Amino acid sequence: MKISMIVAYGKNWEIGLNNQMLWHISEDFKNFKTITSGHHILMGRKTFESIGKPLPNRTSIVLSKKGFSQDGVHSFSDVQDAFNFARKNAEEELFIIGGANIYETLFPYVDKMYLSEVDFKGKADAFLKPIDFSTWDLCEQKDYEEILSEDGKVKSPAWKFKVWTKKD
Template sequence: MLIMIAAVAENNALGKKNKLVWHLPNDFKRFKSLTTNHHIIMGRKTFESFPKPLPNRTHIVISRQENYNPGGCIVVDSIEKAIAICPENEDSYIIGGGEIYTLGLQYADIIEITRVHHTFEADAFFPKINEREWQLVESEENFKDDTHLYDYTYETYIKK
Protein backbone atom coordinates (compact mmCIF):
# COMPACT_ATOMS: atom_id res chain seq x y z
CA MET A 1 0.00 0.00 0.00
CA LEU A 2 1.11 3.52 -0.71
CA ILE A 3 0.15 5.79 2.16
CA MET A 4 0.36 9.56 2.35
CA ILE A 5 0.96 10.84 5.88
CA ALA A 6 0.81 14.49 6.88
CA ALA A 7 -0.09 16.95 9.61
CA VAL A 8 -2.36 19.53 8.04
CA ALA A 9 -4.02 22.67 9.41
CA GLU A 10 -7.64 23.63 8.79
CA ASN A 11 -6.51 25.74 5.81
CA ASN A 12 -4.43 22.78 4.47
CA ALA A 13 -1.22 24.48 5.63
CA LEU A 14 1.78 22.18 6.01
CA GLY A 15 4.52 24.60 6.99
CA LYS A 16 6.43 27.77 6.34
CA LYS A 17 10.06 28.25 5.32
CA ASN A 18 10.58 24.48 5.37
CA LYS A 19 9.44 24.12 8.99
CA LEU A 20 6.29 22.96 10.74
CA VAL A 21 4.37 25.82 12.31
CA TRP A 22 3.07 23.77 15.27
CA HIS A 23 4.45 21.23 17.72
CA LEU A 24 2.41 18.10 18.50
CA PRO A 25 4.54 15.49 20.30
CA ASN A 26 1.87 12.79 20.00
CA ASP A 27 1.76 13.30 16.24
CA PHE A 28 5.55 12.83 16.05
CA LYS A 29 5.18 9.57 18.00
CA ARG A 30 2.42 8.40 15.67
CA PHE A 31 4.47 9.31 12.59
CA LYS A 32 7.45 7.38 13.95
CA SER A 33 5.32 4.36 14.85
CA LEU A 34 3.70 4.19 11.41
CA THR A 35 6.76 4.86 9.25
CA THR A 36 9.54 2.98 11.09
CA ASN A 37 10.95 0.06 9.09
CA HIS A 38 9.29 1.29 5.89
CA HIS A 39 10.28 3.18 2.76
CA ILE A 40 9.52 6.91 2.97
CA ILE A 41 9.25 9.13 -0.10
CA MET A 42 9.89 12.85 0.15
CA GLY A 43 11.06 15.88 -1.74
CA ARG A 44 14.54 17.33 -1.34
CA LYS A 45 13.38 20.25 0.80
CA THR A 46 11.57 17.93 3.21
CA PHE A 47 14.68 15.75 3.48
CA GLU A 48 16.83 18.82 4.14
CA SER A 49 14.46 19.95 6.91
CA PHE A 50 15.57 16.96 9.03
CA PRO A 51 18.70 17.36 11.17
CA LYS A 52 19.73 13.86 9.98
CA PRO A 53 18.04 10.95 8.19
CA LEU A 54 15.24 9.40 10.21
CA PRO A 55 16.39 6.14 11.81
CA ASN A 56 15.17 2.72 10.66
CA ARG A 57 13.60 3.94 7.41
CA THR A 58 14.67 3.77 3.77
CA HIS A 59 14.71 7.34 2.46
CA ILE A 60 13.76 7.99 -1.16
CA VAL A 61 14.32 11.62 -2.08
CA ILE A 62 12.87 13.19 -5.22
CA SER A 63 15.03 15.95 -6.64
CA ARG A 64 15.45 17.71 -9.97
CA GLN A 65 19.08 18.50 -9.10
CA GLU A 66 21.21 16.23 -11.30
CA ASN A 67 24.06 15.52 -8.91
CA TYR A 68 22.13 15.65 -5.65
CA ASN A 69 23.56 12.97 -3.36
CA PRO A 70 23.26 13.71 0.36
CA GLY A 71 24.21 10.16 1.35
CA GLY A 72 22.10 7.76 3.34
CA CYS A 73 19.23 7.80 0.88
CA ILE A 74 18.12 6.89 -2.64
CA VAL A 75 17.72 9.85 -4.99
CA VAL A 76 15.38 9.79 -7.99
CA ASP A 77 13.93 12.46 -10.27
CA SER A 78 10.22 11.50 -10.33
CA ILE A 79 7.41 10.24 -8.13
CA GLU A 80 7.00 7.26 -10.46
CA LYS A 81 10.64 6.21 -9.98
CA ALA A 82 10.29 6.65 -6.21
CA ILE A 83 7.21 4.43 -6.09
CA ALA A 84 8.86 1.81 -8.31
CA ILE A 85 11.65 1.37 -5.73
CA CYS A 86 9.19 0.59 -2.92
CA PRO A 87 8.49 -3.07 -2.11
CA GLU A 88 5.15 -4.11 -3.62
CA ASN A 89 3.85 -6.10 -0.65
CA GLU A 90 4.75 -3.60 2.07
CA ASP A 91 3.44 -0.24 3.21
CA SER A 92 5.42 2.73 1.93
CA TYR A 93 4.82 6.34 2.90
CA ILE A 94 4.81 9.67 1.08
CA ILE A 95 5.83 12.19 3.75
CA GLY A 96 5.97 15.51 1.88
CA GLY A 97 6.26 18.26 1.04
CA GLY A 98 3.40 20.02 -0.68
CA GLU A 99 4.51 19.40 -4.26
CA ILE A 100 5.25 15.72 -3.58
CA TYR A 101 1.84 15.25 -1.93
CA THR A 102 0.18 16.78 -5.01
CA LEU A 103 2.15 14.48 -7.34
CA GLY A 104 1.58 11.42 -5.17
CA LEU A 105 -2.14 11.83 -4.52
CA GLN A 106 -3.15 9.92 -7.66
CA TYR A 107 -0.99 6.92 -6.65
CA ALA A 108 -1.92 6.74 -2.96
CA ASP A 109 -4.21 4.07 -1.52
CA ILE A 110 -4.58 5.61 1.96
CA ILE A 111 -4.19 9.07 3.46
CA GLU A 112 -3.28 9.43 7.14
CA ILE A 113 -3.93 13.02 8.20
CA THR A 114 -3.39 14.71 11.52
CA ARG A 115 -5.83 17.60 11.19
CA VAL A 116 -4.62 20.49 13.36
CA HIS A 117 -7.67 22.53 14.34
CA HIS A 118 -6.26 25.96 13.68
CA THR A 119 -5.28 28.02 10.63
CA PHE A 120 -1.72 29.13 10.00
CA GLU A 121 0.17 31.36 7.63
CA ALA A 122 2.12 29.00 5.39
CA ASP A 123 3.95 28.62 2.09
CA ALA A 124 3.38 24.86 1.65
CA PHE A 125 -0.06 23.27 1.47
CA PHE A 126 -1.59 19.80 1.29
CA PRO A 127 -3.82 19.21 -1.75
CA LYS A 128 -7.57 19.29 -1.24
CA ILE A 129 -9.01 15.84 -0.53
CA ASN A 130 -11.78 15.18 -3.05
CA GLU A 131 -14.64 13.50 -1.18
CA ARG A 132 -15.81 11.84 -4.42
CA GLU A 133 -12.48 9.98 -4.58
CA TRP A 134 -11.68 9.48 -0.88
CA GLN A 135 -13.72 8.14 2.01
CA LEU A 136 -13.09 9.04 5.65
CA VAL A 137 -13.07 5.68 7.47
CA GLU A 138 -11.59 6.58 10.84
CA SER A 139 -11.42 9.69 12.99
CA GLU A 140 -9.94 10.12 16.46
CA GLU A 141 -10.23 13.46 18.26
CA ASN A 142 -7.45 14.69 20.53
CA PHE A 143 -7.62 17.79 22.66
CA LYS A 144 -5.05 20.41 23.53
CA ASP A 145 -3.19 19.92 26.79
CA ASP A 146 0.06 20.94 28.50
CA THR A 147 2.20 19.73 25.57
CA HIS A 148 -0.23 20.27 22.67
CA LEU A 149 -1.32 23.85 21.97
CA TYR A 150 -4.07 22.85 19.52
CA ASP A 151 -6.88 20.33 19.28
CA TYR A 152 -6.17 17.80 16.53
CA THR A 153 -7.81 14.79 14.92
CA TYR A 154 -6.26 11.71 13.34
CA GLU A 155 -8.13 10.99 10.10
CA THR A 156 -7.77 7.97 7.84
CA TYR A 157 -9.04 8.11 4.26
CA ILE A 158 -9.17 5.28 1.74
CA LYS A 159 -9.47 5.63 -2.00
CA LYS A 160 -12.98 4.80 -3.22
Template sequence: MIAAAGEDNSLGKDNDLLWHLPDDFKRFKRLTSGHKIIMGRKTFETFPKPLPNRKHIIITRDKNYTVPYEACTVVHSLEEALDLIDNEDAFIIGGGEIYSQGEKHANVIELTRVHGNFNADTFFPKIDEAIWEVVATEYHPKDEKHKFDFTYITYKRRES
Protein backbone atom coordinates in the same frame (compact mmCIF):
# COMPACT_ATOMS: atom_id res chain seq x y z
CA MET B 1 0.39 9.46 2.25
CA ILE B 2 0.92 10.78 5.77
CA ALA B 3 0.71 14.44 6.77
CA ALA B 4 -0.34 16.97 9.37
CA ALA B 5 -2.29 19.90 7.94
CA GLY B 6 -4.30 22.80 9.28
CA GLU B 7 -7.99 23.36 8.56
CA ASP B 8 -6.85 25.43 5.55
CA ASN B 9 -4.56 22.55 4.41
CA SER B 10 -1.50 24.46 5.58
CA LEU B 11 1.61 22.28 5.98
CA GLY B 12 4.51 24.59 6.64
CA LYS B 13 6.31 27.85 6.07
CA ASP B 14 9.94 28.45 5.14
CA ASN B 15 10.63 24.68 5.20
CA ASP B 16 9.46 24.34 8.78
CA LEU B 17 6.41 22.96 10.55
CA LEU B 18 3.81 25.36 11.92
CA TRP B 19 3.17 23.48 15.18
CA HIS B 20 4.79 21.10 17.65
CA LEU B 21 2.62 18.06 18.38
CA PRO B 22 4.61 15.37 20.24
CA ASP B 23 1.83 12.77 20.06
CA ASP B 24 1.61 13.25 16.29
CA PHE B 25 5.38 12.74 16.01
CA LYS B 26 4.99 9.46 17.96
CA ARG B 27 2.19 8.35 15.65
CA PHE B 28 4.26 9.25 12.57
CA LYS B 29 7.17 7.21 13.95
CA ARG B 30 4.93 4.24 14.80
CA LEU B 31 3.26 4.19 11.36
CA THR B 32 6.37 4.77 9.22
CA SER B 33 9.03 2.77 11.12
CA GLY B 34 10.26 -0.18 9.12
CA HIS B 35 8.93 1.24 5.85
CA LYS B 36 10.14 3.29 2.91
CA ILE B 37 9.35 7.00 3.08
CA ILE B 38 9.19 9.14 -0.06
CA MET B 39 9.88 12.85 0.16
CA GLY B 40 11.11 15.86 -1.72
CA ARG B 41 14.62 17.18 -1.19
CA LYS B 42 13.46 20.19 0.86
CA THR B 43 11.55 17.92 3.25
CA PHE B 44 14.59 15.67 3.64
CA GLU B 45 16.81 18.67 4.37
CA THR B 46 14.60 19.65 7.33
CA PHE B 47 15.85 16.52 9.17
CA PRO B 48 19.12 16.77 11.10
CA LYS B 49 19.88 13.23 9.87
CA PRO B 50 17.87 10.37 8.34
CA LEU B 51 15.03 9.07 10.49
CA PRO B 52 15.94 5.75 12.10
CA ASN B 53 14.56 2.43 10.88
CA ARG B 54 13.25 3.83 7.58
CA LYS B 55 14.53 3.77 4.00
CA HIS B 56 14.45 7.33 2.63
CA ILE B 57 13.65 7.93 -1.03
CA ILE B 58 14.45 11.55 -1.87
CA ILE B 59 13.09 13.18 -5.02
CA THR B 60 15.00 16.07 -6.57
CA ARG B 61 15.36 17.60 -10.02
CA ASP B 62 19.07 18.22 -9.26
CA LYS B 63 20.94 15.46 -11.11
CA ASN B 64 24.07 16.16 -9.03
CA TYR B 65 22.36 15.90 -5.61
CA THR B 66 23.82 13.25 -3.31
CA VAL B 67 23.52 12.37 0.37
CA PRO B 68 26.14 10.51 2.40
CA TYR B 69 23.72 8.10 4.09
CA GLU B 70 23.20 4.42 3.30
CA ALA B 71 19.53 4.66 4.31
CA CYS B 72 18.88 7.15 1.49
CA THR B 73 18.28 6.78 -2.23
CA VAL B 74 18.09 9.83 -4.50
CA VAL B 75 15.74 9.74 -7.49
CA HIS B 76 14.58 12.37 -9.95
CA SER B 77 10.83 11.78 -10.23
CA LEU B 78 7.93 10.39 -8.25
CA GLU B 79 7.58 7.60 -10.80
CA GLU B 80 11.22 6.62 -10.21
CA ALA B 81 10.53 6.61 -6.46
CA LEU B 82 7.43 4.44 -6.89
CA ASP B 83 9.46 1.97 -8.98
CA LEU B 84 11.45 1.26 -5.79
CA ILE B 85 8.30 0.13 -3.94
CA ASP B 86 7.73 -3.60 -4.35
CA ASN B 87 4.35 -4.78 -3.01
CA GLU B 88 5.00 -3.15 0.36
CA ASP B 89 3.67 -0.31 2.45
CA ALA B 90 5.46 2.97 1.83
CA PHE B 91 4.60 6.51 2.85
CA ILE B 92 4.73 9.77 0.93
CA ILE B 93 5.70 12.29 3.63
CA GLY B 94 5.90 15.58 1.73
CA GLY B 95 6.25 18.29 0.82
CA GLY B 96 3.33 19.95 -0.86
CA GLU B 97 4.39 19.32 -4.46
CA ILE B 98 5.17 15.65 -3.75
CA TYR B 99 1.78 15.20 -2.05
CA SER B 100 0.05 16.74 -5.09
CA GLN B 101 1.88 14.40 -7.46
CA GLY B 102 1.45 11.40 -5.18
CA GLU B 103 -2.25 11.56 -4.38
CA LYS B 104 -3.31 9.67 -7.52
CA HIS B 105 -0.96 6.82 -6.54
CA ALA B 106 -2.03 6.60 -2.88
CA ASN B 107 -4.57 4.19 -1.44
CA VAL B 108 -4.60 5.59 2.13
CA ILE B 109 -4.14 9.07 3.60
CA GLU B 110 -3.16 9.29 7.26
CA LEU B 111 -3.96 12.93 8.02
CA THR B 112 -3.53 14.77 11.28
CA ARG B 113 -5.97 17.67 10.95
CA VAL B 114 -4.65 20.48 13.13
CA HIS B 115 -7.60 22.61 14.20
CA GLY B 116 -6.58 26.09 13.18
CA ASN B 117 -5.63 28.19 10.17
CA PHE B 118 -1.99 29.11 9.73
CA ASN B 119 0.22 31.47 7.78
CA ALA B 120 1.82 28.97 5.40
CA ASP B 121 3.59 28.78 2.06
CA THR B 122 3.10 25.02 1.54
CA PHE B 123 -0.25 23.22 1.44
CA PHE B 124 -1.68 19.71 1.37
CA PRO B 125 -3.95 19.00 -1.62
CA LYS B 126 -7.69 19.34 -1.05
CA ILE B 127 -9.17 15.93 -0.27
CA ASP B 128 -11.99 15.05 -2.66
CA GLU B 129 -14.65 13.22 -0.61
CA ALA B 130 -15.93 11.61 -3.84
CA ILE B 131 -12.59 9.78 -4.09
CA TRP B 132 -11.65 9.44 -0.40
CA GLU B 133 -13.72 7.93 2.41
CA VAL B 134 -13.08 8.54 6.12
CA VAL B 135 -12.64 5.15 7.80
CA ALA B 136 -11.32 6.24 11.22
CA THR B 137 -11.01 9.38 13.35
CA GLU B 138 -9.50 10.09 16.75
CA TYR B 139 -9.77 13.52 18.35
CA HIS B 140 -6.96 14.88 20.56
CA PRO B 141 -7.68 18.03 22.58
CA LYS B 142 -4.99 20.60 23.22
CA ASP B 143 -3.14 20.11 26.49
CA GLU B 144 0.09 21.10 28.22
CA LYS B 145 2.17 19.46 25.44
CA HIS B 146 -0.05 20.39 22.49
CA LYS B 147 -0.94 24.01 21.70
CA PHE B 148 -3.69 22.99 19.24
CA ASP B 149 -6.56 20.50 19.12
CA PHE B 150 -6.11 17.95 16.34
CA THR B 151 -7.81 14.89 14.89
CA TYR B 152 -6.21 11.84 13.33
CA ILE B 153 -8.20 10.97 10.20
CA THR B 154 -7.64 7.87 8.10
CA TYR B 155 -8.95 8.06 4.54
CA LYS B 156 -9.15 5.14 2.14
CA ARG B 157 -9.60 5.46 -1.60
CA ARG B 158 -13.19 4.63 -2.52
CA GLU B 159 -13.77 1.65 -4.82
CA SER B 160 -14.50 2.88 -8.32
Protein backbone atom coordinates in the same frame (compact mmCIF):
# COMPACT_ATOMS: atom_id res chain seq x y z
CA MET C 1 2.63 -2.20 -3.21
CA LYS C 2 0.20 0.14 -1.48
CA ILE C 3 1.02 3.86 -1.70
CA SER C 4 0.04 5.92 1.33
CA MET C 5 0.44 9.54 2.26
CA ILE C 6 0.81 10.97 5.71
CA VAL C 7 0.38 14.66 6.44
CA ALA C 8 -0.67 17.13 9.14
CA TYR C 9 -2.55 20.23 7.98
CA GLY C 10 -4.28 23.26 9.45
CA LYS C 11 -7.74 24.81 8.95
CA ASN C 12 -6.66 26.46 5.67
CA TRP C 13 -4.76 23.38 4.46
CA GLU C 14 -1.49 24.97 5.62
CA ILE C 15 1.42 22.57 6.16
CA GLY C 16 4.59 24.64 6.54
CA LEU C 17 6.39 27.98 6.75
CA ASN C 18 10.04 28.68 5.84
CA ASN C 19 10.55 24.95 5.27
CA GLN C 20 9.51 24.15 8.85
CA MET C 21 6.45 22.66 10.52
CA LEU C 22 3.82 25.06 11.94
CA TRP C 23 3.18 23.36 15.31
CA HIS C 24 4.70 20.88 17.70
CA ILE C 25 2.37 18.03 18.63
CA SER C 26 4.45 15.33 20.27
CA GLU C 27 1.66 12.73 20.06
CA ASP C 28 1.43 13.32 16.30
CA PHE C 29 5.21 12.83 15.93
CA LYS C 30 4.96 9.57 17.91
CA ASN C 31 2.10 8.47 15.69
CA PHE C 32 4.12 9.31 12.57
CA LYS C 33 7.04 7.28 13.89
CA THR C 34 4.87 4.26 14.73
CA ILE C 35 3.05 4.27 11.38
CA THR C 36 6.12 4.76 9.16
CA SER C 37 8.68 2.65 11.04
CA GLY C 38 10.02 -0.28 9.04
CA HIS C 39 8.81 1.24 5.75
CA HIS C 40 10.18 3.20 2.81
CA ILE C 41 9.42 6.93 3.13
CA LEU C 42 9.40 9.13 0.03
CA MET C 43 9.90 12.89 0.21
CA GLY C 44 10.86 15.96 -1.80
CA ARG C 45 14.35 17.37 -1.55
CA LYS C 46 13.14 20.40 0.45
CA THR C 47 11.38 18.26 3.06
CA PHE C 48 14.52 16.15 3.43
CA GLU C 49 16.56 19.32 3.99
CA SER C 50 14.05 20.47 6.59
CA ILE C 51 14.35 17.16 8.48
CA GLY C 52 18.13 17.25 7.95
CA LYS C 53 18.94 13.55 8.26
CA PRO C 54 17.59 10.12 7.34
CA LEU C 55 14.98 9.04 9.89
CA PRO C 56 15.95 5.91 11.86
CA ASN C 57 14.31 2.53 11.17
CA ARG C 58 13.03 3.72 7.80
CA THR C 59 14.42 3.69 4.24
CA SER C 60 14.59 7.31 3.04
CA ILE C 61 13.93 8.06 -0.63
CA VAL C 62 14.41 11.66 -1.81
CA LEU C 63 13.07 13.02 -5.09
CA SER C 64 15.15 15.71 -6.80
CA LYS C 65 15.29 16.74 -10.43
CA LYS C 66 18.47 18.73 -10.14
CA GLY C 67 20.38 15.96 -8.37
CA PHE C 68 20.83 15.21 -4.69
CA SER C 69 23.05 12.84 -2.79
CA GLN C 70 23.59 12.17 0.87
CA ASP C 71 24.76 9.18 2.90
CA GLY C 72 21.91 6.97 4.05
CA VAL C 73 19.49 8.33 1.43
CA HIS C 74 18.36 6.91 -1.92
CA SER C 75 17.81 9.70 -4.41
CA PHE C 76 15.83 9.57 -7.66
CA SER C 77 14.86 12.12 -10.30
CA ASP C 78 12.00 9.99 -11.59
CA VAL C 79 8.94 9.03 -9.53
CA GLN C 80 8.51 5.59 -11.14
CA ASP C 81 12.18 4.75 -10.47
CA ALA C 82 11.57 5.64 -6.81
CA PHE C 83 8.46 3.43 -6.65
CA ASN C 84 10.33 0.57 -8.39
CA PHE C 85 13.18 0.81 -5.89
CA ALA C 86 10.71 0.27 -3.02
CA ARG C 87 8.96 -2.55 -4.92
CA LYS C 88 12.29 -4.32 -5.50
CA ASN C 89 12.90 -4.16 -1.76
CA ALA C 90 9.56 -5.96 -1.26
CA GLU C 91 7.92 -2.93 0.37
CA GLU C 92 4.20 -3.48 0.98
CA GLU C 93 3.29 0.07 1.98
CA LEU C 94 5.29 3.07 0.80
CA PHE C 95 4.72 6.36 2.64
CA ILE C 96 4.74 9.74 0.89
CA ILE C 97 5.76 12.17 3.63
CA GLY C 98 5.77 15.55 1.82
CA GLY C 99 6.08 18.32 1.15
CA ALA C 100 3.49 20.39 -0.71
CA ASN C 101 4.97 19.82 -4.16
CA ILE C 102 5.30 16.06 -3.70
CA TYR C 103 1.82 15.63 -2.14
CA GLU C 104 0.28 17.40 -5.10
CA THR C 105 2.25 15.56 -7.81
CA LEU C 106 1.87 12.10 -6.29
CA PHE C 107 -1.74 12.39 -5.06
CA PRO C 108 -3.14 10.41 -8.05
CA TYR C 109 -1.10 7.36 -6.93
CA VAL C 110 -2.29 7.44 -3.31
CA ASP C 111 -4.39 4.49 -2.04
CA LYS C 112 -4.53 5.38 1.65
CA MET C 113 -4.25 8.66 3.60
CA TYR C 114 -3.22 9.15 7.23
CA LEU C 115 -4.33 12.71 7.98
CA SER C 116 -3.85 14.86 11.05
CA GLU C 117 -6.33 17.76 10.96
CA VAL C 118 -4.89 20.39 13.25
CA ASP C 119 -6.96 23.14 14.89
CA PHE C 120 -4.54 25.83 13.67
CA LYS C 121 -4.89 28.93 11.51
CA GLY C 122 -1.80 30.97 10.77
CA LYS C 123 0.82 32.26 8.39
CA ALA C 124 2.12 29.61 6.00
CA ASP C 125 3.86 29.32 2.64
CA ALA C 126 3.24 25.62 1.95
CA PHE C 127 -0.27 24.22 1.53
CA LEU C 128 -1.98 20.96 0.72
CA LYS C 129 -4.28 21.07 -2.29
CA PRO C 130 -7.80 20.72 -0.79
CA ILE C 131 -8.95 17.10 -0.85
CA ASP C 132 -12.36 16.04 -2.19
CA PHE C 133 -13.31 13.32 0.31
CA SER C 134 -16.29 12.06 -1.74
CA THR C 135 -14.08 9.42 -3.36
CA TRP C 136 -12.64 8.21 -0.04
CA ASP C 137 -13.92 6.05 2.83
CA LEU C 138 -13.16 7.04 6.42
CA CYS C 139 -11.94 3.94 8.24
CA GLU C 140 -10.48 5.33 11.47
CA GLN C 141 -10.78 8.50 13.57
CA LYS C 142 -9.39 9.62 16.90
CA ASP C 143 -9.79 13.08 18.44
CA TYR C 144 -7.14 14.74 20.61
CA GLU C 145 -7.66 17.71 22.96
CA GLU C 146 -5.43 20.78 23.04
CA ILE C 147 -2.68 20.81 25.67
CA LEU C 148 -2.09 23.98 27.70
CA SER C 149 1.19 24.94 29.36
CA GLU C 150 1.33 26.13 33.00
CA ASP C 151 0.82 29.79 31.95
CA GLY C 152 -2.39 28.84 30.13
CA LYS C 153 -0.99 29.24 26.60
CA VAL C 154 -1.68 26.57 23.98
CA LYS C 155 1.30 24.21 24.07
CA SER C 156 -0.13 21.94 21.45
CA PRO C 157 -3.36 22.48 19.48
CA ALA C 158 -6.32 20.07 19.31
CA TRP C 159 -6.23 17.70 16.34
CA LYS C 160 -8.09 14.83 14.74
CA PHE C 161 -6.33 11.80 13.30
CA LYS C 162 -8.20 10.23 10.37
CA VAL C 163 -7.38 7.32 8.08
CA TRP C 164 -9.02 7.20 4.64
CA THR C 165 -8.91 4.58 1.90
CA LYS C 166 -9.75 5.23 -1.74
CA LYS C 167 -13.17 3.95 -2.80
CA ASP C 168 -13.00 1.13 -5.38
